[in-house]
Amino acid sequence: SQQGEEDPQALSIQEGENATMNCSYKTSINNLQWYRQNSGRGLVHLILIRSNEREKHSGRLRVTLDTSKKSSSLLITASRAADTASYFCATVWGRSGGGADGLTFGKGTHLIIQP
Amino acid sequence: DGGITQSPKYLFRKEGQNVTLSCEQNLNHDAMYWYRQDPGQGLRLIYYSQIVNDFQKGDIAEGYSVSREKKESFPLTVTSAQKNPTAFYLCASRGAFAPGGANVLTFGAGSRLTVL
Numbered sequence: 621s622q623q624g625e626e627d628p629q630a631l632s633i634q635e636g637e638n639a640t641m642n643c644s645y646k647t648s649i650n651n652l653q654w655y656r657q658n659s660g661r662g663l664v665h666l667i668l669i670r671s672n673e674r675e676k677h678s679g680r681l682r683v684t685l686d687t688s689k690k691s692s693s694l695l696i697t698a699s700r701a702a703d704t705a706s707y708f709c710a711t712v713w714g715r716s717g718g719g720a721d722g723l724t725f726g727k728g729t730h731l732i733i734q735p
Numbered sequence: 736d737g738g739i740t741q742s743p744k745y746l747f748r749k750e751g752q753n754v755t756l757s758c759e760q761n762l763n764h765d766a767m768y769w770y771r772q773d774p775g776q777g778l779r780l781i782y783y784s785q786i787v788n789d790f791q792k793g794d795i796a797e798g799y800s801v802s803r804e805k806k807e808s809f810p811l812t813v814t815s816a817q818k819n820p821t822a823f824y825l826c827a828s829r830g831a832f833a834p835g836g837a838n839v840l841t842f843g844a845g846s847r848l849t850v851l
Contacts, residue, residue: 653839662739662825662842663778708777712838723838725770725778 624652624709624726632732639696641729643709644689650712652685653723654694657706666694666707699733706730738762741826741843748813748820748850756811756846758826766829767809768840771795771822778825784809813848821850 627642643652651670655663669676669685669692676683682695696703710723739760748754758767766785770778780793784803798817803809809828813820824847827840 651838655840660823660845660847662741662844663827663840664842665839668839710840723840724780727775727777 624711624724626707626709626726626729628729629727630730630732632734633699635699635701635733635735637699639699639703639731639733641694641707641731643692643694643726645692645709645711646690649687652683652692653710653712654681654683654692655708655710655725657708657728659705663708696731699731701733701735704731704733739826739828739841739843741824741846744844744846746846746848748848750850751815753812753814754820754848756813756824756826756848758809758811758843759807760809760826760828760841760843761807762828762830762841763806764828764830764841765806767803768827768829769793769799769801769809769811770825770827772825772845773822781811781824820848823847 624643624645651668653668654666656666657663667678667681667683669683680697685692706728708725708728710725742757768783769781771781772778779795781799782793782801784790787803787806790801790803798814800812823845825845826843829840
């Protein structure tokens with residue numbers, strides 16, 4: 621079952637503008653992660669935010685997490701043409717006894733940066 | 736360089752044939768995963784393995800089989816029982832699991848299977 625859902629499905633902006641993508645999820649989580657996928661390639665991990673964190677930065681990326689609303693946002697500042705890709709949020713929910721069955725991914729936001 | 740290698744990158748298969756996708760990692764990761772991605776869709780978990788000689792079904796295991804005889808290798812066989820096998824297949828691995836901590840996955844470049 622898909623846990624995270626990204627919004628919007630597609631986003632097209634001009635180079636230099638900021639891009640914001642949102643992710644909503646359904647159940648409690650341990651952490652939430654954002655991944656990037658270039659067309660026809662594998663996913664690359666961008667950033668992880670734990671359930672007890674509200675905001676995290678990494679370079680031009682800023683992630684927020686609101687556990688009361690079960691939502692997260694990814695902000696890419698000063699976008700570049702090379703940021704064109706699909707962006708996925710992924711969640712891991714609480715699981716007793718350790719172990720994990722991997723991450724559950726949303727359908728992604730396809731971001732197009734126009735030069 | 737450490738990473739995950741998937742092969743082949745592109746594969747064409749006739750209906751009724753089984754095909755095996757290779758996934759090899761040199762990251763010394765314990766857990767490995769297979770995901771399927773359809774156009775415009777997210778990733779769906781097929782199978783995963785947390786240790787050698789053990790694996791578990793994911794959300795869409797029907798028509799697929801796996802083995803985990805070596806830590807480095809987790810091949811996926813798409814059998815003729817899989818009714819709609821044309822898709823992009825992604826293999827991933829994860830290092831030691833820290834309770835409440837990071838389940839960050841490292842992905843291969845993917846294998847695109849087309850059934851003719």
